[in-house]
Amino acid sequence: GIQVEQSPPDLILQEGANSTLRCNFSDSVNNLQWFHQNPWGQLINLFYIPSGTKQNGRLSATTVATERYSLLYISSSQTTDSGVYFCAGILFANAGGTSYGKLTFGQGTILTVHP
Amino acid sequence: DSGVTQTPKHLITATGQRVTLRCSPRSGDLSVYWYQQSLDQGLQFLIHYYNGEERAKGNILERFSAQQFPDLHSELNLSSLELGDSALYFCASSVATVGTGYQETQYFGPGTRLLVL
Numbered sequence: 001g002i003q004v005e006q007s008p009p010d011l012i013l014q015e016g017a018n019s020t021l022r023c024n025f026s027d028s029v030n031n032l033q034w035f036h037q038n039p040w041g042q043l044i045n046l047f048y049i050p051s052g053t054k055q056n057g058r059l060s061a062t063t064v065a066t067e068r069y070s071l072l073y074i075s076s077s078q079t080t081d082s083g084v085y086f087c088a089g090i091l092f093a094n095a096g097g098t099s100y101g102k103l104t105f106g107q108g109t110i111l112t113v114h115p
Numbered sequence: 116d117s118g119v120t121q122t123p124k125h126l127i128t129a130t131g132q133r134v135t136l137r138c139s140p141r142s143g144d145l146s147v148y149w150y151q152q153s154l155d156q157g158l159q160f161l162i163h164y165y166n167g168e169e170r171a172k173g174n175i176l177e178r179f180s181a182q183q184f185p186d187l188h189s190e191l192n193l194s195s196l197e198l199g200d201s202a203l204y205f206c207a208s209s210v211a212t213v214g215t216g217y218q219e220t221q222y223f224g225p226g227t228r229l230l231v232l
Binding site: 031033035041042043044045048086088090102103104105107108 | 117148150157158159160163171173203205207219220221222223225226228
């Protein structure tokens with residue numbers, strides 16, 4: 001299966017700072033998602049981004065599929081951004097028109113934003 | 116709110132016992148996935164069901180089993196529980212979209228936190 005590496009493993013920021021999180025894949029992936037796990041354990045979808053760039057408020061993501069990496073940008077960070085950020089990729093195997101992909105997660109980046 | 120519901124939210128039980136975790140997917144989603152998040156193994160895929168049929172298995176123990184019912188809700192059964200089974204269990208659902216290729220966003224439920232004592 002694919003290997004997913006995330007960096008950095010830990011990140012500590014002051015409120016208002018910007019940051020970039022990186023995700024590298026060992027093989028080509030059909031799909032890629034970024035998640036935020038908040039301190040209560042909930043996994044929140046941030047982006048579905050198999051390629052290209054997307055933006056949602058202070059967050060944006062870029063995936064360069066040919067080079068097997070994705071970046072998550074957080075601008076003007078807030079304390080509520082704290083938590084663990086995961087990227088995950090899917091390799092698809094199709095049968096009868098039905099996809100059965102299984103997300104392979106990285107180990108996550110633990111982000112702490114101080115006021 | 117992702118639209119995926121899981122019950123119970125918390126579960127405390129003893130070693131050797133059996134528990135059942137329940138998941139209701141988002142309306143219209145035919146695929147249900149189960150994942151386990153533990154401190155030592157991270158987030159790992161367990162099993163995938165599509166419209167009632169098992170489609171893929173990951174690192175799921177033989178003591179664990181799952182099924183998806185005609186109304187598309189799914190249950191994950193964990194038996195002969197061990198201390199190491201303590202983890203956060205997530206259910207996710209998705210609908211595959213066929214365009215230039217398969218596109219699938221998985222939406223995660225709030226999880227069931229299992230503690231085995």
